[in-house]
Amino acid sequence: MTQARVPRPSDRREPGEVFSAGFTLFADMLLVGLLTSLACLPVVTAPAAFAAGSATLRRATGAGVPVTAGAYAGHLRARLTRGSLAGGLAVPLLAGVLLVDSALVRGSLPGAGAVAPALVLLTVGGAVVALRATALPAPHTLSPREALLRSLASPRGSLLLAGAVVLAALLAWSIPVLIPLLPGPLVFAATVVDLRSPETERAPEHPAPEPDAG
Numbered sequence: 557m558t559q560a561r562v563p564r565p566s567d568r569r570e571p572g573e574v575f576s577a578g579f580t581l582f583a584d585m586l587l588v589g590l591l592t593s594l595a596c597l598p599v600v601t602a603p604a605a606f607a608a609g610s611a612t613l614r615r616a617t618g619a620g621v622p623v624t625a626g627a628y629a630g631h632l633r634a635r636l637t638r639g640s641l642a643g644g645l646a647v648p649l650l651a652g653v654l655l656v657d658s659a660l661v662r663g664s665l666p667g668a669g670a671v672a673p674a675l676v677l678l679t680v681g682g683a684v685v686a687l688r689a690t691a692l693p694a695p696h697t698l699s700p701r702e703a704l705l706r707s708l709a710s711p712r713g714s715l716l717l718a719g720a721v722v723l724a725a726l727l728a729w730s731i732p733v734l735i736p737l738l739p740g741p742l743v744f745a746a747t748v749v750d751l752r753s754p755e756t757e758r759a760p761e762h763p764a765p766e767p768d769a770g
Contacts, residue, residue, distance in 0.1 A: 583769070584616055585743075588744075589609075589611055589624060589736065589743070591605075591609065591628045591739070593738075593739050595608065595632055601632075601640075601641070601644055603686075603689070603698055604635040604640040604644070606691075606739065606741075606743055607698055608628055609740070610750075611635070611693075611746050612631050613743060613752070614693065614747055627653050634650065639698060650682070654679060656677065657671075680722060684714050685700065685704050685707050685760035687745075688717070688746060688749070690743075691746035691747045706750070713753055714749075716749060717745055721742070728737075
């Protein structure tokens, strides 16, 4: 007598549900990527946009709430503070510094061969800490100090996030049409790494109620 195959949790569907939970999460990640790209257009809103994307995915996976543009907008409004906008001002400044440094490295300056790898490591490391900051839950949201501490306390997670940053950069360089979708995987990777960090496991978070955006 053949026993019926019991579907894995990722394969189970509710009555009337067309896609599995795994595909739904993938679709949510793409939607968050598009919304984050749109919210990043003013540049100074980039930290708040990534933080809103992380909060939206965190709530969707934890409470089973579907990802919607309204829910994302609610998280975005809650994170558009003076601090986040001030951090957003640093984005174009850092980009300008990196462009100038890379131009100098490409020149015939002595020691350029050693400076180039250091510049790449510094850029990737800064991106990792920035992503960790945007994925922090309340009350640590967008805290560079807390993000740095968590990055140092979880080197494995930081390495995984660094790999995601490098892969996103390669995809943006080789397939520019994917750029609007890339924030989604980055937000997802940062959120998962934070949820698996030792600090999160030792001290389960009790987030403040999020605004109901419908």
